[in-house]
Amino acid sequence: MIGVIDTEGGCAEWTFPADPGAVRAARTAVRNRLAAWNLDGLADIAALLVSELVTNSLRHATGPIGVRLVRPDGADGVLLVEVSDPLPDPPRQRVADLDDESGRGLQLVAHVANRWGTRPGATGKTVWFELAVPR
Numbered sequence: 090m091i092g093v094i095d096t097e098g099g100c101a102e103w104t105f106p107a108d109p110g111a112v113r114a115a116r117t118a119v120r121n122r123l124a125a126w127n128l129d130g131l132a133d134i135a136a137l138l139v140s141e142l143v144t145n146s147l148r149h150a151t152g153p154i155g156v157r158l159v160r161p162d163g164a165d166g167v168l169l170v171e172v173s174d175p176l177p178d179p180p181r182q183r184v185a186d187l188d189d190e191s192g193r194g195l196q197l198v199a200h201v202a203n204r205w206g207t208r209p210g211a212t213g214k215t216v217w218f219e220l221a222v223p224r
Contacts, residue, residue, distance in 0.1 A: 099160040104153045105143070107174075115143045115156050119170075126160050130223040131168055134201060141194035142172035142216050150176035150213070167203060167219040175213035 101122045105111035116136040123132045139156060146154045155173035180195055198205050202218035 099162075100158065102155065102157045104155050107147055107151055107154060109147065111147060111154055112140050112143050115139050115154070115172075118156065119158065122158055123168075128160070128168065128222065131220050135168065135170055135220060138198050138201060138218060138220075139170060139172060141197055145180055145194050145216075146172060146174035146176070149178075149180075150174040152213075155215075161222050165222070167221055169217060169219055171215050171217040173210060173213060173215040177209060177213055179207045179209075179214055180216060 101118075103115070103118050105114055116139060119136050119139050120132045123129060123135060135158075143154055143156070152175035155171070157169075157171040157173070159169040159171075161167050161169075198216075198218050201220075203221050205216070205218035207214055207216050
């Protein structure tokens with residue numbers, strides 16, 4: 090079950106259970122909210138990056154996974170996307186070998202997002218990234 094915290098105004102937040110269906114549910118929620126905000130041009134890349142971060146949370150943490158979007162102010166703003174989980178350890182970006190089946194999620198975020206980072210939370214961590222609004 091998805092816990093919708095808030096989807097009004099310039100912020101949308103959801104909580105997903107730590108099960109494999111969370112990845113698809115998070116992608117769908119992000120796409121739908123960006124469409125409602127007329128930010129369809131960011132939907133594909135935001136959904137892809139959220140998928141990577143939610144998948145990382147599923148692999149390394151137990152407990153609920155939070156996803157939060159903050160709508161940009163004005164046409165020159167950035168979309169802020171955050172994925173939170175209860176594991177306090179920050180993620181490590183690593184270089185995957187050519188035949189590795191995983192290990193590229195943070196590399197993808199680092200290459201595509203304008204900026205990204207992590208911050209500790211009261212009961213875990215948040216990985217965030219920013220995407221520029223297309224003109």
